[in-house]
Amino acid sequence: MTESILDALDPADAQRVLAAGRALTVPQGWSPIAESTPADKAYLITEGEVSVRKGGVEVATLGPGAVVGEAAIVNRTLRSATVVALTPLRVVHFTSETIEELVDEVPAFGAALRAAAAGRLGGS
Numbered sequence: 001m002t003e004s005i006l007d008a009l010d011p012a013d014a015q016r017v018l019a020a021g022r023a024l025t026v027p028q029g030w031s032p033i034a035e036s037t038p039a040d041k042a043y044l045i046t047e048g049e050v051s052v053r054k055g056g057v058e059v060a061t062l063g064p065g066a067v068v069g070e071a072a073i074v075n076r077t078l079r080s081a082t083v084v085a086l087t088p089l090r091v092v093h094f095t096s097e098t099i100e101e102l103v104d105e106v107p108a109f110g111a112a113l114r115a116a117a118a119g120r121l122g123g124s
Helices: 011-020 070-075 096-105 107-122
Strands: 022-026 041-047 050-054 057-062 082-085 089-095
Touching: 011 096, 011 107, 022 041, 041 096, 070 096, 070 107, 089 096, 096 107
Parallel strands: none
Antiparallel strands: 022 089, 041 089, 050 057, 050 082
């Protein structure tokens, strides 16, 4: 049910974003992002579901199409939440450098990331 961040992009830009990352499989129970750590990576979920937790309390669940880890990169802050895989995941991994390059090179992606980051910081 999650709206994909790629929906905001034309197909060529979406392909460019996907090609810039590296596809990974993440096991259930693994935490790819930990609260209060430096923003060095982000993930686009392509299959599976994650729990987003602040101070150990679940504040959201996210699924395919969602990006996690982007807010701290976009806002240049420490992580505001921990992300835990509720199911096995297929993700596209991006380094912070790759995210910053894509934001510059694909303006619609930058706008979509900023909107997602703003929505997370302002919500719940």
